[in-house]
Amino acid sequence: MTQRIFAYIIHKKGVVDDTALEMVSAAQRLGIDAPITAVVAGSGDELGTVCNAMAASYAEVWKIDDDALAYINAEVLRELLVRILPTDGIVLIPHEHFGMDLAPGLSVKLGAAYLPDAVDFEGIEDGYLKAVREEYSGQVNTHVLCDISQGAVVTVRPGIFKADESQALQGQIVDKSSEALEEGRTDARRRYIEIVEAEVGDVDITKSEILVSVGRGIEDEDNMEIIFDLAEAMGGDVSCSRPVVDAKWLEKSRQVGTSGQTVKPKVYLALGISGAFQHLGGIKGSPFIVAVNKNSKAPIFQSADIGVVADILDFVPELTDRINEMKG
Amino acid sequence: MEILVCIKRVPDTAENEIEVNRDGSDIERDDLVYSVNEWDNYAVEEAIQIRDKVGGSITVVSVGDEDAEEVLRREMAMGADKGILLSDNAFEGSDGEGVATILKAGIEKGNYDLILTGAQADDGAGQIGGMLAAMLDWPYASLVNIIDIVDDKTIKVGREIAGGNQEMNEMDLPCVLSIQTGINEPRYVGIRGIRKVASMEIPMLGVKDIELLSESVGKSGAKVKRLDYFVPELGEGAEILEGSTDEIIDKLTELLKAKGGIK
Ligand SMILES: Cc1cc2nc3c(=O)[nH]c(=O)nc-3n(C[C@H](O)[C@H](O)[C@H](O)COP(=O)(O)OP(=O)(O)OC[C@H]3O[C@@H](n4cnc5c(N)ncnc54)[C@H](O)[C@@H]3O)c2cc1C
Numbered sequence: 349m350t351q352r353i354f355a356y357i358i359h360k361k362g363v364v365d366d367t368a369l370e371m372v373s374a375a376q377r378l379g380i381d382a383p384i385t386a387v388v389a390g391s392g393d394e395l396g397t398v399c400n401a402m403a404a405s406y407a408e409v410w411k412i413d414d415d416a417l418a419y420i421n422a423e424v425l426r427e428l429l430v431r432i433l434p435t436d437g438i439v440l441i442p443h444e445h446f447g448m449d450l451a452p453g454l455s456v457k458l459g460a461a462y463l464p465d466a467v468d469f470e471g472i473e474d475g476y477l478k479a480v481r482e483e484y485s486g487q488v489n490t491h492v493l494c495d496i497s498q499g500a501v502v503t504v505r506p507g508i509f510k511a512d513e514s515q516a517l518q519g520q521i522v523d524k525s526s527e528a529l530e531e532g533r534t535d536a537r538r539r540y541i542e543i544v545e546a547e548v549g550d551v552d553i554t555k556s557e558i559l560v561s562v563g564r565g566i567e568d569e570d571n572m573e574i575i576f577d578l579a580e581a582m583g584g585d586v587s588c589s590r591p592v593v594d595a596k597w598l599e600k601s602r603q604v605g606t607s608g609q610t611v612k613p614k615v616y617l618a619l620g621i622s623g624a625f626q627h628l629g630g631i632k633g634s635p636f637i638v639a640v641n642k643n644s645k646a647p648i649f650q651s652a653d654i655g656v657v658a659d660i661l662d663f664v665p666e667l668t669d670r671i672n673e674m675k676g
Numbered sequence: 677m678e679i680l681v682c683i684k685r686v687p688d689t690a691e692n693e694i695e696v697n698r699d700g701s702d703i704e705r706d707d708l709v710y711s712v713n714e715w716d717n718y719a720v721e722e723a724i725q726i727r728d729k730v731g732g733s734i735t736v737v738s739v740g741d742e743d744a745e746e747v748l749r750r751e752m753a754m755g756a757d758k759g760i761l762l763s764d765n766a767f768e769g770s771d772g773e774g775v776a777t778i779l780k781a782g783i784e785k786g787n788y789d790l791i792l793t794g795a796q797a798d799d800g801a802g803q804i805g806g807m808l809a810a811m812l813d814w815p816y817a818s819l820v821n822i823i824d825i826v827d828d829k830t831i832k833v834g835r836e837i838a839g840g841n842q843e844m845n846e847m848d849l850p851c852v853l854s855i856q857t858g859i860n861e862p863r864y865v866g867i868r869g870i871r872k873v874a875s876m877e878i879p880m881l882g883v884k885d886i887e888l889l890s891e892s893v894g895k896s897g898a899k900v901k902r903l904d905y906f907v908p909e910l911g912e913g914a915e916i917l918e919g920s921t922d923e924i925i926d927k928l929t930e931l932l933k934a935k936g937g938i939k
Contacts, residue, residue: 421845445837448795449818452772452806459898462772464801478903483799483892487694488703491903492876498899537815537848542834546840558937564690567911582932585938594858600840607856610842615937622689636935638928639914642694645907655914656924659866663921670925671938 350382351496352434352654354410356441356450357386357402357415362394364401367442371513372405374440374504376512377469383407387433389415389425391418403519406510413525423452423538428528430457436499438477443503444606451503460499463492467505468563472496485624486647506606507629544604549601550670551585558584559613561604563627563662564591565620565641572597574664575619587611589621619660623648640664677732677828679723680788681756682779682808683716685747686798687742698905700864712747715794717754719855721862722823723792724755730825733757735786739767739778748878753869754862764882769895776807777893783812789828791852795811795819805854821859 353375358365368386370650375384386406388399395413402409410432416424433439435458441447455462467489468480475497481490494500553559560579566572579586586602593603604611605627612633619640621627628651631637639652642659649655656663687694691709696702712720723734734756738744741763748759762782770778783791791809795818796802802818809816822834822842830850834842836856891897917924932938 399919426810445819445835448802449806449816449835452803452819453729453810453816456773456776456807456810462803462807464772464803481799481910483905484689484694484703487689488905489908490905493901495899500899538817538853539846541844541846543837544834544842544844546842558939577899581935584937590857596861603840606838607836610839615932615935617937636931636937637914637934638937644916645693645695649914649916650908654928655916656928657916658921658924660755666921667925667928670929671932674929674938 349520350380351499352437353378353380353382353384354387354433354437354439355406356439356447356448358400358442359388359390359394359398362397364398365442366511367444367506368402369405369497370506371440371442371504372515372649373509374469377509378438379469379471380438385410387429388412389414389420389428398629399521403521404517405515406519407517409519409521410524411521412528413523414461414529419540420446421536421538421540422446422453424533424536426450426454426457429533431531432524432528433458434499435459435632436497438496438499439501441501443448443505447503448564451501455501458499458501460492460501461496463494463500463502465505466502467508477502485622487645505625507625509644531556542564546600549599551602553585553587553602553604553611555611556585556611557614558582559587559611559615560584560617560619561587561589561605561621562592562619563589563621566592566643567661569595569597571661574661574668578617578664578668581668581675584615589624589627618648618652619664621648622646623651677726677730677790677825678786678788679727679732679734680783680786681716681719681723681734681736681751682791682793682804683720683736683738683747684713684794685710685738685744685752689798696905696907697905700906703905710743710746712750713794713797715796715855715857717751717862718857718859719792719794720751720754720756721860722855723763724863725860726823726825732789735760735788737779739763739770739775742880745878749870749873749876752873752876753865759876761878761880762886763880766883766894769898769901770893771898771900772801772803772877773807773899774897776804776811776894777890778886778888779804779808780811781888781890782881783808785881785886786788788864789849790831791850793852793854795854795856802854805852809852812852815847816853817845817851818854819845819856820853821856822851823859841844857911874887
């Protein structure tokens with residue numbers, strides 16, 4: 349019997365996340381000839397809207413409607429999912445902050461294999477799924493074989509599989525709420541309180557046309573000056589990768605990435621930034637990207653338009669001087 | 677509060693360029709600089725701050741070979757009270773589930789209120805904390821960047837979600853948390869600190885010591901197996917500017933100007 353494929357749909361306030369259609373492509377890449385079921389949890393009208401939208405792209409949509417899922421807590425949801433999912437299914441979940449919360453524990457409770465952060469699939473043979481992963485922040489790739497004979501939970505990296513907008517299905521919406529809730533809910537040992545919004549900083553980098561972005565390669569807080577000098581010469585703003593914020597050298601509002609800001613400048617300079625997917629995930633609108641990195645193999649060079657292999661501590665001041673000269 | 681922090685010794689990606697070895701069976705390990713996984717270091721610092729506030733003790737544990745002792749000792753120099761090395765030939769080749777299974781068996785030999793892991797390590801999987809919690813049947817929260825101890829039964833945690841927003845939760849103890857970088861500023865560990873703990877015993881426990889019956893550990897038990905390492909075929913990639921620094925800057929400023937990068 350062919351295994352069933354499920355895709356967990358992330359949505360917020362009735363709006364479906366980009367990953368929802370990426371997972372259609374990801375599921376097709378698995379190479380299993382089976383219809384794909386979207387799993388959508390939430391509550392009320394918003395949930396209905398999302399289910400209807402998904403029915404155009406998925407052959408079947410499983411809906412779990414529960415007031416306790418108005419804000420989805422992975423611990424609460426997991427218990428319900430375990431009751432309705434077959435133990436030998438293949439469950440695709442986006443590898444982002446919610447997926448990372450839900451997926452590892454779900455695999456344990458389903459007794460399924462766990463394959464985290466897949467970036468590609470190369471087919472199934474004898475009950476093994478061959479997949480591609482990255483290690484060492486994308487410096488090397490690996491092929492892995494995942495035993496899917498007892499099911500698998502697979503998290504899929506966002507932004508890798510191209511969203512499939514070609515489907516024009518009239519998928520069936522199946523209400524799984526009563527099956528999921530038949531045995532009630534265990535008292536949650538983790539309880540959602542509230543969302544605290546990120547602080548707004550002095551500069552709004554989401555509006556900047558020119559961003560001079562600095563990463564761990566700057567090495568020391570004292571060196572930050574050369575970045576500000578360059579940004580001033582170019583007429584741009586300074587942004588950064590996560591380690592610079594972790595070190596408290598810049599405020600969080602200047603961090604670009606999935607756990608920071610989403611920016612859409614015309615020109616983006618990546619200085620001493622390796623190019624982790626969580627960083628690149630915050631850069632939208634296809635800017636002209638220039639990367640300066642002392643490691644010629646840094647993954648950032650795969651995403652940049654122009655690369656310079658150099659030490660930023662030497663290169664940046666020289667670039668600044670030249671620009672200032674040009675401007676007279 | 678009895679706190680356990682799970683840590684891993686990893687090649688330091690800030691210090692090394694990672695390369696694939698000749699036959700693709702591994703990365704080039706000669707001359708690699710190793711350190712404690714960045715995320716784990718934040719977890720240990722957080723444990724120290726909690727202990728210093730509410731009392732108790734901290735154990736650091738690692739699944740690995742003898743070399744892992746060096747990172748356990750480093751984190752003890754930082755302030756952890758005890759170290760445990762879970763090591764056995766039978767553990768080799770374990771996948772994430774295997775490592776979580778080993779940790780679970782080790783944990784059941786102790787008595788902990790709070791278990792911390794890093795949010796992820798060198799393989800970017802981010803799987804150990806969540807699997808371990810589910811195996812123990814303890815509550816779990818990932819990507820934690822705030823911990824407030826309410827009392828000896830409850831804590832408040834903030835999870836970092838998209839856009840740098842924070843999802844606040846209340847949790848019952850015991851629980852497992854995976855720690856995100858930036859939650860604190862890990863203290864510096866000097867040579868002197870390391871020397872102080874040099875003679876402390878770090879017990880090494882194997883299959884028999886932790887009474888591990890499970891077949892899901894080691895290479896044979898792994899459901900997920902690494903086949904090889906390879907360097908991804910470069911797509912289009914960046915055009916790398918060549919020449920003297922002057923020539924590079926000539927070209928770059930020209931390009932920047934054309935693209936509206938100089939106002
Ligand atoms: C859930 C989650 C969310 C995350 N969210 C984000 C996010 O929003 N934004 C983000 O940025 N990261 C995020 N990260 C972290 C991300 O995975 C990477 O760790 C981070 O982006 C790395 O930052 P970096 O490139 O500055 O540092 P590194 O990866 O350490 O790279 C430093 C680079 O600088 C180069 N370098 C060093 N010295 C020099 C020099 N003198 N001259 C030139 N080059 C030099 C090195 O070759 C290297 O390529 C997140 C991680 C997780 C787990």
